[in-house]
Amino acid sequence: MDILLTHGYFLYEDPKELQIMKPYPPLGILYICSHLRNKGFKAEVFDSTFSSRQQLWDLLRQGPPSVLGVYANLMTRPNVVEILRTAKEAGWRTVVGGPEPGAYVDEYLAAGADVVVVGEGELTLEEVVPVLRVGGFDKLGQIDGIAFLSPDGSVVQTKPREQIKDIDAQPWPAREAIDMTRYVAVWRQHHGMGSVSLITARGCPYHCRWCSHEVFGKTHRRRKPASVADELAWLINRYHPQMAWMADDVFTIHHGWLFQYATELRHRGVKLPFECISRADRLNLQVVQTLADMGCFRVWIGSESGSQRILDAMERGVTVEQVQTAVALCRSAGIQTGMFLMWGYEGEDISDIEATVEHVKKTDPDIFFTTVAYPIKGTPYFSDVAERVENPKPWSESSDREFRVRNRHSRQFYRFADKLLRSEVELRRLGQKPDANNTSMAELRSGIAEARAGLRATISEVEV
Numbered sequence: 058m059d060i061l062l063t064h065g066y067f068l069y070e071d072p073k074e075l076q077i078m079k080p081y082p083p084l085g086i087l088y089i090c091s092h093l094r095n096k097g098f099k100a101e102v103f104d105s106t107f108s109s110r111q112q113l114w115d116l117l118r119q120g121p122p123s124v125l126g127v128y129a130n131l132m133t134r135p136n137v138v139e140i141l142r143t144a145k146e147a148g149w150r151t152v153v154g155g156p157e158p159g160a161y162v163d164e165y166l167a168a169g170a171d172v173v174v175v176g177e178g179e180l181t182l183e184e185v186v187p188v189l190r191v192g193g194f195d196k197l198g199q200i201d202g203i204a205f206l207s208p209d210g211s212v213v214q215t216k217p218r219e220q221i222k223d224i225d226a227q228p229w230p231a232r233e234a235i236d237m238t239r240y241v242a243v244w245r246q247h248h249g250m251g252s253v254s255l256i257t258a259r260g261c262p263y264h265c266r267w268c269s270h271e272v273f274g275k276t277h278r279r280r281k282p283a284s285v286a287d288e289l290a291w292l293i294n295r296y297h298p299q300m301a302w303m304a305d306d307v308f309t310i311h312h313g314w315l316f317q318y319a320t321e322l323r324h325r326g327v328k329l330p331f332e333c334i335s336r337a338d339r340l341n342l343q344v345v346q347t348l349a350d351m352g353c354f355r356v357w358i359g360s361e362s363g364s365q366r367i368l369d370a371m372e373r374g375v376t377v378e379q380v381q382t383a384v385a386l387c388r389s390a391g392i393q394t395g396m397f398l399m400w401g402y403e404g405e406d407i408s409d410i411e412a413t414v415e416h417v418k419k420t421d422p423d424i425f426f427t428t429v430a431y432p433i434k435g436t437p438y439f440s441d442v443a444e445r446v447e448n449p450k451p452w453s454e455s456s457d458r459e460f461r462v463r464n465r466h467s468r469q470f471y472r473f474a475d476k477l478l479r480s481e482v483e484l485r486r487l488g489q490k491p492d493a494n495n496t497s498m499a500e501l502r503s504g505i506a507e508a509r510a511g512l513r514a515t516i517s518e519v520e521v
């Protein structure tokens with residue numbers, strides 16, 4: 058074997074996901090695997106999703122050691138660090154890539170990575186693997202898009218790797234390298250519908266200040282509609298899913314593309330229910346109707362805040378009204394909406410929280426999720442608050458999600474904001490039902506009063 062690829066996500070160690078059970082395969086390393094195989098490398102994938110770390114340790118220790126490539130994102134860092142350490146001890150050469158390592162080059166090198174890959178992995182690994190296989194470390198300096206330690210211990214970072222020009226020329230992800238049927242089966246068992254995922258583009262040109270652009274920068278490359286339609290048709294044939302997730306950042310970003318894709322699906326007689334993410338400003342009547350015609354049953358929208366002031370501070374490039382219109386359009390086309398909301402962005406005060414509550418009540422999405430903003434290293438938001446960022450734990454045991462931002466409201470404050478939002482929305486929904494239970498409504502009202510009192514009481518509590 059020339060390279061073993063893995064990621065550090067172990068589903069059975071994730072109590073939250075065990076409740077949700079909506080796993081998807083790691084497309085990034087599957088794209089790398091198919092690329093390397095096409096170039097004649099013996100590439101394999103150890104898919105940690107359904108495995109245990111002991112199985113991975115056994116494999117690494119059993120050898121013979123080769124090159125191990127590990128995908129890392131901000132949640133998997135502690136696992137990835139442990140994988141790197143175990144692999145090194147067992148004699149493997151190690152390379153790490155994905156959306157996080159580019160922001161923490163020094164740390165990943167110190168944690169045992171021989172090479173950190175910054176940006177897209179395919180072309181870079183094609184050059185890195187032969188060098189690591191023969192131990193010709195002196196040649197690393199000639200490879201674009203990497204960082205490594207020189208013999209004197211200093212960090213060398215080579216020039217950025219050019220992105221793949223024609224992503225249509227790339228092979229589809231090597232799904233046959235993993236047990237794909239298990240993903241589909243888990244979905245079917247827990248949700249009555251088997252699901253598959255695919256991506257139609259790379260990179261997002263927007264510049265929301267908290268969003269990580271580590272891998273693709275602010276570029277945008279799209280696949281041809283026909284190729285995506287072929288991949289979906291192939292997935293249906295091969296895995297018999299009942300739905301798909303279009304895992305793009307903004308599936309509806311290019312309207313002309315979307316209409317052509319719809320035509321390609323129609324020509325193939327393919328219609329599979331699917332969900333996707335969109336920006337509100339990339340949805341209009343024609344787009345929403347096209348989505349519905351193609352089988353879209355749910356659109357996820359990053360709404361983030363009901364306060365225009367905060368949306369502008371985020372450079373979100375969307376108005377509160379656009380979100381409200383987009384959700385209404387989806388509803389009228391029979392498409393459900395899911396909304397992402399963020400508390401605690403810089404400058405947010407109680408009036409912005411109240412605006413968000415009003416916005417969600419008015420918009421009434423089918424589902425919404427909230428999160429307290431966290432500054433991902435490498436983003437403009439991180440730079441804005443860098444001087445106030447504290448990590449309560451050692452780097453190798455934590456993630457950027459655990460950052461504390463000094464002088465920001467306390468976690469308790471945001472728990473009250475959340476309670477206020479959920480109770481207000483629930484009360485509104487109940488109030489619309491003719492048979493609404495009076496006791497439940499009274500409980501919600503008292504919850505709302507408690508949440509508002511809690512917000513006022515904790516307003517001066519700040520993160521330290």
Ligand code: B12
Pocket residue numbers: 066080081082083084085086088089125126127128129130131132133152153154155156157174176177178179182256260268269270271272304305306428433
């Ligand atoms: C799909 C997706 C998910 C799915 C994951 C399903 C799966 N198993 O893949 C779900 C919904 C579960 C998810 C969850 C989360 N996600 Co997510 N997700 C994405 C998304 C939209 C697409 C991923 C994808 O398939 N990309 C396409 C492939 C081709 O790109 P890629 O994976 O980056 O791989 C390329 C390079 O990174 C590199 N590479 C990848 N692996 C390796 C390995 C080696 C050895 C090398 C050398 C190179 C290399 O080469 C690849 C090919 O060019 C990305 C954004 C994006 N557009 O990438 C966010 C993204 C990865 N997610 C992100 C985040 C923050 C999360 C969550 C933390 C969100 C949350 N608050 O819970 C969780 C973490 C879950 C977890 N436990 O790991 C961030 C990561 C930021 C960071 N610095 O780590 C991203 C970048 C979004 C963003 N812009 O902020 N996510």
Ligand code: SF4
Pocket residue numbers: 261262263264265268269306307336359
């Ligand atoms: S949040 Fe979405 S729209 Fe904004 S930059 Fe990130 S991927 Fe693009």
